[in-house]
Amino acid sequence: MSNLTLGLAIIGGLVLAAVVAHSTWTSRKNAPRQAQRDTQTEPGFDAGAAPHGEPELQEPTFDSAPVPLPLPERKPGLDALIDVIAPIVLDAPASGAVSGEAALAAMPPTRRAGSKPFAVEGLNELTQQWETPAPGQRYGAFQAGVQLANRTGALNEIEYSEFVMKAQAFADAVNGEPEFPEMLDEVARARELDQFASGHDAQLGFTLRAKSAAWSPGYVQQHAARLGFVAGVIPGRMVLPAGAPGLPPVLGLAFDTQAALADDPAQSAIREVALSLDVPQVHRGEQPFLRMREAATALAAAMDGLVTDDNGQSLRAEAMDVIGTDLEQLYDTLDARELSAGSVLARRLFS
CATH class of the missing domain: 3.30.1400.10 (ZipA, C-terminal FtsZ-binding domain)
Known part of the structure; x- marks a missing residue:
């Protein structure tokens, strides 16, 4: 092998090695960074040196x-600030309150009126507190409610009508009489609340x-x-x-x-x-x-x-x-x- 051939072979080998090295370096550079073994036992802002x-x-x-x-707060209850509330008076409260089991059986299958949360609360005879009906408790009165607004928008007439139907069906099942607020007033209140919420979200x-x-x-x-x-x-x-x-x-x-x-x-x-x-x-x-x-x-x-x-x-x-x-x-x-x-x-x- 002549000196020229040997020199060309050496140069070719060096070029090939350089290409392989560059390819390896580029691959490592572009590879996603990986998590390293961490000796910390608890996360926190005072993590110490990484x-x-x-x-x-x-x-x-x-x-x-x-x-x-x-x-920590208890489960959210109905509030007149953001809910339409319809009181439900039992026809004969003196003859005995409604059991929690009966109230739960009378609940509608879904807890929404359109896109708005729907809820029923009972006045616990023992604690005199409004709460979601529970087994083993007795209730002397009820109230049904629907939320005025959420991020889907304001309560509308169709949703209000669905609320009325669900609340009335529950009242009938527990032998009670609901009293509904005026629909147009509540829908107007819903729009005002929704306007405030939209501007302050x-x-x-x-x-x-x-x-x-x-x-x-x-x-x-x-x-x-x-x-x-x-x-x-x-x-x-x-x-x-x-x-x-x-x-x-x-x-x-x-x-x-x-x-x-x-x-x-x-x-x-x-x-x-x-x-x-x-x-x-x-x-x-x-x-x-x-x-x-x-x-x-x-x-x-x-x-x-x-x-x-x-x-x-x-x-x-x-x-x-x-x-x-x-x-x-x-x-x-x-x-x-x-x-x-x-x-x-x-x-x-x-x-």
Whole structure:
């Protein structure tokens, strides 16, 4: 073999090796980032240094004074502020009250009138409290109700008529007589409430976008868990639980469901994650927007991402400050209307 042939062979081998190396480097660079072994035992904002040199997730410092969190609430009951209520007087209460079993048997098969929740409550003879009928209890009076408005719109005439039919059927079954409010008055009240709710509803969303390499589902879940997020009921969704049991989550975090359901999720490439806040559903004492902002910032730093709005525009600190100020005004308005964010009534109205 001549020197020229040998030299060409060596050069060819070097070129081939360079191509293979570049291909391997590119493949690794573009591969989704994977979760690493984590020695933490509990998630939290004070997670400490992350493995493999990843940025530490720092605990946020809240500037505003804490607002007391609500105590766990009983099952929501009818309220004249957001419900049409029809009293049902029993024909002969002196002869004995209606049992809970009889009341439950008289209930309609569905608890809705159109798109609005329908409910019946009984006045418990023992406690003298209005409650959903229960076995083993006796009731001396009843009231039927239908919600005036929710996120589907205001109660209309057709839904009101369905409410009347269901309430009348229940009253007949328990030997009672209902007294219905004037339909036109209640429909007008429903429209006014719906107009207020539509003008004071707020569902916020941040999008976290990958700057370079994509993320695997496990990578996203690991970083979110360090901030207190837990798995939701839907694949690809996580939630930040409220401070009291039985309340809606403070924040939601979601990514592509198909990526989470893939045969090999580690190879699924996720390039964006959505953070969400349903403002009327969460008590202001949870400081939800501040926690949303802190979580977005911490995740962006740890995962090499960028926080943007739904249109892909980067969200600067000044823009977030404006949103926070507007939310405080919204909270005050809801409080003044007795529909405080996170309350039973607000959660029912904004649902």
